[in-house]
Amino acid sequence: MPQIEIRLPKMGESVTEATITNWLKNVGDSVALDEPLVEVATDKVDNELPSEVAGILVQRLFEKNDVVKVGTVIAIISTGGDDSQTRPVNSAKPVAIPAKEVIASVTEPLTKSVNHGLGGVVANGSGGKFYSPLVRSIAKKEGISVAELESISGSGESNRVTKKDILSYLDQRGSGTSRAQKPVSSGVSSSTTVKSMQPVTKAEFHAPEIQIYPGDEIIEMDRMRKLIADHMVMSVHTSPHVTSYVEADVTNLVLWREKIKDQFLKSEGEKITFTPLFIEAVVKAIKDFPMVNVSVSGQNIIKRKHINIGMATALKSGNLIVPVIRDADFLNLVGLTKKVNDLAERARNGKLESDDIVGGTYTITNVGTFGNVMGTPIINQPQVAILATGAIRKVPAVIETSGGDAIVVRHKMYLSHSYDHRVVDGALGGMFVRRVADYLEQFDVNRSI
Numbered sequence: 001m002p003q004i005e006i007r008l009p010k011m012g013e014s015v016t017e018a019t020i021t022n023w024l025k026n027v028g029d030s031v032a033l034d035e036p037l038v039e040v041a042t043d044k045v046d047n048e049l050p051s052e053v054a055g056i057l058v059q060r061l062f063e064k065n066d067v068v069k070v071g072t073v074i075a076i077i078s079t080g081g082d083d084s085q086t087r088p089v090n091s092a093k094p095v096a097i098p099a100k101e102v103i104a105s106v107t108e109p110l111t112k113s114v115n116h117g118l119g120g121v122v123a124n125g126s127g128g129k130f131y132s133p134l135v136r137s138i139a140k141k142e143g144i145s146v147a148e149l150e151s152i153s154g155s156g157e158s159n160r161v162t163k164k165d166i167l168s169y170l171d172q173r174g175s176g177t178s179r180a181q182k183p184v185s186s187g188v189s190s191s192t193t194v195k196s197m198q199p200v201t202k203a204e205f206h207a208p209e210i211q212i213y214p215g216d217e218i219i220e221m222d223r224m225r226k227l228i229a230d231h232m233v234m235s236v237h238t239s240p241h242v243t244s245y246v247e248a249d250v251t252n253l254v255l256w257r258e259k260i261k262d263q264f265l266k267s268e269g270e271k272i273t274f275t276p277l278f279i280e281a282v283v284k285a286i287k288d289f290p291m292v293n294v295s296v297s298g299q300n301i302i303k304r305k306h307i308n309i310g311m312a313t314a315l316k317s318g319n320l321i322v323p324v325i326r327d328a329d330f331l332n333l334v335g336l337t338k339k340v341n342d343l344a345e346r347a348r349n350g351k352l353e354s355d356d357i358v359g360g361t362y363t364i365t366n367v368g369t370f371g372n373v374m375g376t377p378i379i380n381q382p383q384v385a386i387l388a389t390g391a392i393r394k395v396p397a398v399i400e401t402s403g404g405d406a407i408v409v410r411h412k413m414y415l416s417h418s419y420d421h422r423v424v425d426g427a428l429g430g431m432f433v434r435r436v437a438d439y440l441e442q443f444d445v446n447r448s449i
Contacts, residue, residue, distance in 0.1 A: 002078070003058065003076050003078050004079055005075075006076070006077060007071055007072060008040070008070055008072050008074050009049065009070070010070050011042055011047060011070070015070065015354050017067055017162075017163075018041060018047075019042075019066070020038060020039075020040055020064055020066050021046065022038070022039040022064060023038050023039075023064065024036050024048070025038075025057045026057070027057055027059065028058075029056070031051045031053075031054060031057050032051070033053060033054040034050045034051065035051050036048040036049070036050055036051075037049055037050060037051045040068075045321075046350070047353070051077065053077055053079055054079065055079035059076040060074070061074055061075060062074050067160070131149065135149075135162070135163060135166050138163070138166050138167070138170075139166065142170055149161065152169050153165070153230055155231060168234070171298050222317070224317070224321075225319055228320060231380075232378050234381060235380070235381045236378060238381055239384070239421075239422065241418050241420070242424075242426060242429060243376045243416055243417065243418045244426065244429050246417075246434050246436075246437045247412055247413070247414050247437075248413055248415055248437035249397065249410050250392060250441065250443070251410045251411045252441070252443045252445040253277060253411075253440055254392060254411040256444075256445050257274065260449055263449065264449055267449065268334055268337070268338070268449075272333075273340070273341075276333060276337040277440075277443075278387075279309050279340070279364060280336060280439075281440050282309065282362065282387060283307055284439050285432055285435040285436045285439060286307050286329075286362060287307075288432075288435055290303065291423075291424070291428060292362065292419065292432050294384055294423060296382070296420065296423055297382075301423055306326065306359075306361065307327065307328050307329045307361060307362070308324050308325065308327065308328065308360050310322040310323070310324045310360030310362070310363035310364070311323060311324075311325065311340065311344075311363070311365075311366075312363060312365035312366070313343070313347040315347065316348060321347050321357060322357060322363055323343035323347055323352055323356045323357050324356065324357060324359055324360040325340070333449070334449070362383055362386070362387075363379075363383060363385075363387070364387050364388075364389065365387070365388050365389075366389045367388045367389065367391075367416075368390045372391060373391050373413075374388065374414040375388040375416050378418065379418055379420055384419060384420035384422075385420065385429070387415060387433065388415070388416040388417075390415070391413065392411050392412070393413070394409050395409070395410060396408070396409060396410075397409070397410040415433050416433075417429055417430075417433035
């Protein structure tokens with residue numbers, strides 16, 4: 001009977017490898033076409049991979065927790081038909097090696113490579129951290145020592161160092177902000193210590209020891225929470241954050257939405273929230289101030305051609321994910337609404353794909369959803385700015401009328417704009433958020449759908 005190779009498919013433009021988290025079929029089980037076969041996790045999202053053919057699972061080439069490169073054969077399924085159709089696995093050209101096999105092949109002590117480039121460094125560091133062949137190859141090429149590699153905070157499964165982590169480290173290293181190796185022992189004289197110490201960096205700071213008291217409950221972070229935590233720490237370490245605030249009068253916006261929401265639902269089959277209206281204003285402001293739609297690479301600024309808006313979305317688990325609306329400037333309000341609703345729904349139901357959460361150039365987070373009037377959001381790297389929209393509240397306000405000043409009730413909200421002060425100065429950051437507020441305040445209450 002012919003045997004068909006099942007390969008790990010490409011799961012996003014920046015995804016080069018994945019971790020097998022669970023096999024859904026055992027050897028000998030029948031598998032239907034498009035039936036889920038295996039669960040994998042990337043640095044972005046978790047996925048169920050369906051079978052490409054119907055047949056019997058005859059071989060699993062990797063086990064749970066193995067790290068596999070895209071394109072690698074992970075399983076063999078036997079199907080009916082002529083043997084001439086058989087496509088055997090070419091074991092002489094493996095794309096990736098299971099972690100357990102790499103570990104088993106290690107014979108040289110790790111200490112041989114501590115003061116040199118990695119060369120033939122083993123896959124696991126002294127702390128048991130696994131380094132993929134790709135990471136080790138980059139480390140060898142760039143002359144990164146084992147001690148230096150172990151100082152890098154990994155964002156992958158079980159704090160594994162990914163390609164993104166090591167390239168980010170190299171960018172910081174090139175600009176003089178890389179993590180230093182651990183300081184010499186306290187037994188060395190102070191003069192020697194001063195001469196051998198690197199500039200103070202993140203690697204030399206350690207979290208405080210936490211005292212556990214009777215009755216305390218210890219809850220281990222899930223994989224996504226660990227990734228979020230590492231990403232937030234990395235962002236604050238990378239970008240000097242500054243936040244500007246503007247209060248916007250969105251009375252016209254509120255009145256318009258209230259007026260058309262039933263008609264919109266009837267004609268478009270979608271509920272219109274405030275999110276697509278906020279995104280529309282942000283897109284217009286980005287066109288006016290394109291230098292907030294950039295990224296920083298070393299000492300270069302990358303000005304983005306596309307306007308891809310990320311929208312932070314809370315999940316049922318309490319974690320956060322940021323699906324991306326690509327080329328938002330090419331969508332009208334109806335298109336934005338449909339895209340926002342689709343991504344939000346799939347995010348809450350765990351149906352996002354890898355491509356849905358990569359490529360963002362600017363992010364919006366709605367802290368008003370939780371009743372907060374404002375927030376100080378952390379930049380979603382490698383972007384340089386993020387906008388938090390606060391709760392819309394009815395407040396008394398002084399307005400000018402033909403008969404003089406009057407106190408009236410208006411709908412107002414705060415906009416909080418955090419930006420990377422390396423490339424976005426206070427003038428640009430402040431003018432941008434003011435322009436967003438202007439577009440919201442000048443909304444046409446008579447606008448047609």
